[in-house]
Amino acid sequence: MNRPLVAALAAAIALAAPAAADAHGVAGKRVFPTTLTIDDPAVSDEASLPTFQYQKHGANSDDNAFYQYDINGEYDKRITEHVGVAINYGYTIQDRINQSSRYGFSNLNTTLKWQFLQNAPHELLMSVGVIKAWGGSGANAVGAAAKGSTTPTVYFGKGFGDLPDALQWLKPFAFTGTLGYQFQDVPTSTSLDADSGMLTRSSNPDLFVWGASLQYSIPYLQANIKDLGLPEWLGRITPIVETNYAFPVTRSNGVNATGTIAPGFIWSGDSFQIGLEALVPGPKKTNNATGFVFQVHFFLDDIFPTTLGKPIFGN
Amino acid sequence: MRSTWQRVLLILLAIFLAAPPASAHAFLERASPAVGSTIHAAPAEITLRFTEPIEPAFSTVQVTGPGGERVEAGVPRVDASAPAVLRVPLKALGPGSYKVVWRVVSVDSHVTDGDFKFTVAP
Secondary structure, three states: OOOHHHHHHHHHHOOOOOOOOOOOOEEEEEEEEEOOOOOOOOOOOOEEEEEEEEEEEEEOOOOOEEEEEEEEEEEEEEEEOOEEEEEEEEEEEEEEEEOOOEEOOOOOOEEEEEEEEEEOOOOEEEEEEEEEEEOOOOOOHHHOOOOOEEEEEEEEEEEOOOOEEEEEEEEEEEEEEEEEEEEEOEEEEEEEEOOOOEEEEEEEEEEEEEEEEEEHHHHHHHHHHHOOOOOHHHHHHHEEEEEEEEOOOOOOOOOEEEEEEEEEEEEEEOEEEEEEEEEEEHHHHHHHOEEEEEEEEEEHHHHOOOOOOOOOOOO | OOEEEEEEEHHHHHHHHHHOOOHHHHHHEEEOOOOEEEEOOOOOOOEEEEEOOOOOOHHHHEEEOOOOOOOEEOEEEEOOEEEEEEEEEEEOOOOOOOEEEEEEEEEEOEEEEEEEEEEEEO
């Protein structure tokens, strides 16, 4: 066994200092499940392992069309009860239709987030954070940018549990979202085309990035509004639609908006959740086909309540 | 010869397998009278079944009647044979709508709360 590796893991476990708090995205009666394609409004001790994504990019007639498979992992760690970090990294396989396949890591992403508002009566969570994409940490061959970006972001989650009782069937609805502005580390970049061997110069526009989810919590319905007598496995499902878009706002020279609409469901267990969503391309210009994303997500505060599941500092 | 990634995966797997039994948040799984139900016979007690064992010393249940009056006849007690079940004795209930407000602490100290209504029909 690799001793430095074991030592690093042991140190990480030892660093988890004592404390106790609520690591889930919880506001009053509302539990916000972890969304698959956009970030959550809460900080947490959780891990997504793995997130598997499949989507065909480009039309069959397109020489550059390919089937893309992404396998990602994310680790979320609270520093204090309301401040956390996240690390996201993944591996990409592009199975090209008319060319040889490409493989490599995507760029490393890290997030620093502060959850500054948790309002129980109104089931409201809000956070602010900064996402750093580390340019050059992934493989250029699979589209990982050579230069990085920095994205200040606002996160929010709002449950509808404070609606009047006359609208009680709408109370299980919740809405989450993110709004961010992505600054590119450098406005233009030069890269080597793997096929032609030519140097290409491209514009790196700043982007307005946003995401949203609309979800209907069957667990909330069963526990707070009306017990429909559903089997336990069915009573743990949250149907959900997520969407995310990125629009160029500067130097857009030919760079198109990108985005997806992702309908699916999340099944919440006691210490993990499973999510499955279709990935429907948003802008038609991309010629992408419908794909899917599947995720297994672990609640480390429930699995390791006395070690990895606690914030490093404070209660 | 194993790659570094294989070693990392093996270590992560070992950590998860070596983890103590998960003791997660206690969410309400079933209640009697059922959430949102209408019943014709007044219940003698409220029974709340949670997804995890709970700590009775730090858990509360309040039941209020149609006029806002409290109708519990005693403190919540955990079922001796089922540590995830909380029972609350009730006074004699007349017809009307009743609201149950609960707040429980699971044995690993996670706090959850919720509320629901049931109706006693004449």
